[in-house]
Amino acid sequence: MGLSVYMQDTHITTQQLSKALYGINKDDIYEDYINYIEALEHRIESLDDFMSSEAMFAQDMAYEIDLCNN
16 A cells, blocks of 8 residues: 555544544543544554655665666
8 A cells, every 4th residue: 555545544534533523522432432542543653664664665766776877
């Protein structure tokens, strides 16, 4: 999955979470909302790992391009 697709998917999840939490009070938080928050936290942590692997791939590609040009 490409980085832009992953980030778009995460952005949509964030928007859905914001809509779900809009206008609720602390006393109104249900288990579903807590599950949504935990799922979003997990996706953000996964994004960190994905971004570092994408950065390494880009670095490797730049190195290969540099070798071909010299």
